[in-house]
Amino acid sequence: MFTKIDELHLPDHYHLDGSDACYFIGEYTAGRGFAHSDTNQFIYNLKKSVDRRGLPEYRHKEAAIVQAGRVLRSSLNPEFIRRGTFVPIPPSCAEDDPLYDDRIAEVIRAIAPQIDVRKLIRQVVSTPGAHLVQNRPGPRQLYENYQIDESLAFPTPSAIAIVDDVLTTGAHYKAIQRILQERFPGVPVSGLFLARRVPNTE
């Protein structure tokens, strides 16, 4: 079942505020490694780099995608699965990059075959993963690097869920929420995350 981000979680995701409708399943403990918890193991598998494709270990990633689809399917409103539009947060590597990882879109497709998944958000320039840069970009910088893929904008969604695997500061969510609300005024936007990141003691 989803947990809704409420006041108690906001200190961990400082770009979000009380009005954001964001939901998550588990908690991913940063820096604790694979074996720390079920959620950590799941997220590690899901994020396994695509350059491992073809190796035996890659089946863990594929299994994690199927599992994520199943968990989301059982937690989502069936009506939303039929009528909602699912927008993956774009991966850091662009589509022509060998390290391009389409896992979030694959997770969404694993929810239901006919689901409306649209990669509505394009990056103007490819960005290094947020964890690789010294200063994480804020929502404003991210927003400036995003544009709507107009070829996918029709039909106008009736409700949008932005989807990502791990909710960290909420910067990407806020940037995409803003651009979607500008493009589709009045359409409700929410955020679905497989896990939210929590700090660890080390």
Place this chain on the structure above:
Amino acid sequence: MATAALLPTIRAISPLREMGAYEALWAEPKASFKSLAERFREFPDRLPSDFVSEHQTAYFTQLVLQMLRESGVMQFGIRVHRAGEYPKKLRDAEDPVELLYYRGWWDLVDTPSVAVVGTRQPSQQAIKNTTRLVRMLVSDGYSIASGLAMGIDTAAHNAAINSGGKTIAVIGTPINQVYPKKNSDLQEMIARDYLLISQVPVFRYSQQTYTRNRTFFPERNKTMSALTEATVIIEAGPTSGTLIQARAALAQNRKLFILDSSFRNPELEWPREFESRGAIRVRTYDDIRKNLSLHVHQNR
């Protein structure tokens, strides 16, 4: 339904609301951990908020948030059964708690941990034994859980911290109260740098006398046992609350260790009683080590 907004989830847990509902359930005069557990056993798909009106839930959420803030607890977390990261191991308890409050670093719950508990009036030797044992457990990679009471508990937490280990306090007061007061600094330190856990309802506790609130202490021992893989009893009298934890540990299929000194005390019958039911008599540290998970894994 046609006009209802299209929401992504059928229902999502708001931990804060569940806290309000839990507090409301506890505000009922006859509430106990047993009676609550019975209700949830009967309706296993329900959350606390399913038993309480919207209005009551909102009222207690605000009230308890305010109480916590007024006592200086600005940040805390909630674990509620059926939401992510609720520790499955809690379900091994006879009357498992549906909701927990915590402060500090939740990730410690998922580290291998051992509870070290005992009397509030220990001998000097018992304190020494605690410190030495905790040091060894820490160097073997275990977090140390205890109950923040006087005596052995305090020694166990301090030894864990002083030897560079991690510690978890499972307390018998709400997260905004301290007992004994002497341990205020220790509790704050644990809440800041380690992990402090309580199942005790904030509002109910504030409405009761000390005598009524004392019944919360043994309840937390059952939870502490469920959260850890083993309990070590350093020293305990025949009527000690520690023995509640000993019983719970065996009932929950956790390892129970009793130091040899208790067996050698002719006035005590409980060590042999527990031994006959599966407790392990500890003559050397190795008796503990070889029965714990990290050792078993290393030697697989």
